[in-house]
Amino acid sequence: MSSPAGAGSASDSGAGTDSGAGTDSGAGTDSGASLGYVRRLTTSGTFSLDGQDFELENNVWIVGSCGADNDIGSGWTGADGERAEVIIVDAPHSASAIVEAVGDMRVVAIVATHGHNDHINAAVELREAVAAPVFLHPADLPLWREVYGTSAQPDGELEDGMVLSAGGISLTVLHTPGHTPGGCCLYDAQGGVLFSGDTLFKGGPGATGRSWSDFPTIIESIRRRLLVLPAETRVLTGHGESTRIGDEAENLDEWIERGH
Ligand SMILES: [Fe+2]
Secondary structure: OOOOEEEOOOOOOOHHOOOOOOEEEEOOOOOOOOOOEEEEEEOOOOOOOOOOOEEEEEEEEEEEOOOOOOOOOOOOOOOOEEOOOOEEEEEOHHHHHHHHHHOOEEEEEEEEEOHHHHHHHHHHHHHHHHOOEEEEEEHHHHHHHHHOOOOOOOOEEEEOOEEEEEOOEEEEEEEEEOOOOEEEEEEEOOOOOEEEEEEOOOOOOOOOOOOOOOHHHHHHHHHHHHHHOOOOOEEOOOOOOOEEHHHHHHHHHHHHHHHH
């Protein structure tokens, strides 16, 4: 395994800056930004598991009623002039960078796609700053406790099929275990966008070589829950580049053969 999180992890760390955060307003067609309601922020930090540390860059996805032409951090407003509402997908490394990025938008929820420290280590500080609940699948609570002990808890439990909405955008939770027991993806059926966390990357599944992971389980999650989505579905990942369902589906047999 060449990278800690999986096939797409930390492959393009150039977007980060000395401050540990960068933004991508969406030059790439698959960044999601061209949708007008998705923005990517990147933050950099350490992923720790099984006594090993890895430096990497994470994607933070901000999803909701932003104006299409506004830059991140400028304080988006909806078309009707109302204060924008957003969901934040993952809270890695730097609460201050995420707070700056959301500006005066109202944060409806902070969703952790899974409990690895590099996806939740800014969650508690972030929720205090933006007064929004943190959601995590309960199967990942042991991983949450590795970061926070019992001093802080998530506010809500992700459950397969539940729907989270902000600014007219609805995200359906797909429980996709394998990278972790409580790993989840968020699916925007209307827009054809999947926020895949570390379950699916450009180039293959998330890593399963460490504790709490299982390769056959992630393959089944990807096969049964993700590859059944429309081929043109954009896949916005927890690390690295975005992809599309159809571009990944053709490689399933190769991943199974290689075993990661
Ligand atoms: Fe992960």
